[in-house]
Amino acid sequence: MTTYMNDEVFIKKGFQISTDKSLLNVDVIYNYLNDDSYWAQGIRRDVLEKGIANSMCFGVYQQDVQAGFARVVTDNATFAYLCDVFILPDFRQKGLSKWLVQTIVKHPDLQGLRRWSLATADAHGLYSQFGFTEITRPERWMEIFTPYIKPQ
Numbered sequence: 001m002t003t004y005m006n007d008e009v010f011i012k013k014g015f016q017i018s019t020d021k022s023l024l025n026v027d028v029i030y031n032y033l034n035d036d037s038y039w040a041q042g043i044r045r046d047v048l049e050k051g052i053a054n055s056m057c058f059g060v061y062q063q064d065v066q067a068g069f070a071r072v073v074t075d076n077a078t079f080a081y082l083c084d085v086f087i088l089p090d091f092r093q094k095g096l097s098k099w100l101v102q103t104i105v106k107h108p109d110l111q112g113l114r115r116w117s118l119a120t121a122d123a124h125g126l127y128s129q130f131g132f133t134e135i136t137r138p139e140r141w142m143e144i145f146t147p148y149i150k151p152q
Contacts (some may be wrong), residue, residue, distance in 0.1 A: 007099075011097070013062070013094075015099075016060075017060050017061075022054065023059050024052065026049065028066045029069050031041075031084075037084075041148060041150045042150030043148050054073075055072060056071070056109070057069070057071050058072070058104055060099075060138075065086075068087035068091060068096055070082065072110065075089070078115065078117050080110055086094050096099060098129065105130050105131070118132065
C-alpha cells in the first residue's frame with residue numbers, strides 16, 4: 001500500500017524538501033553520516049562530497065536549517081539506489097521520513113524506473129509503505145562490500 005502525505009501540512013510548519021545542492025549543509029550531513037549513522041561511519045569528507053556531486057540529493061529543511069537528507073544514485077532511466085537517508089534527532093517523530101521517501105519516489109525524474117534498491121537494518125516498515133519489498137531472487141544479487149574504517 002502506498003502512503004501519500006499532504007505537502008501543505010509540512011510547508012505550513014516551515015519545512016521544505018529541495019534537490020538544490022547549493023542548499024545542502026555538507027558539514028551537517030558529514031557529521032551525521034560519520035559520527036551517528038550505522039552505515040557510513042568512517043566515510044571521508046572528500047568521498048561524501050564526490051557522492052553528493054554525482055547523485056540526486058534531497059535535503060529536508062525547516063527554514064534554513066537542515067533537518068534531513070537522502071541521496072539517489074541513478075541513471076534516471078532504469079535504476080535507482082536510495083541511500084544515506086536520515087532525519088536528524090531533533091526533527092524526528094514528525095512524519096518527515098515518510099514525507100521524504102514519498103517525495104523521492106514521486107519525483108518526476110525518477111518515474112518509470114525498472115528497479116529501485118536500498119539497504120536498511122531497521123527501517124523496513126518505513127520503506128514498505130512505499131512499495132519496497134525484500135529482494136526477489138536474492139541468489140541473483142552479488143556485491144563487493146568494502147566498509148569504511150573509522151579512525152580511532
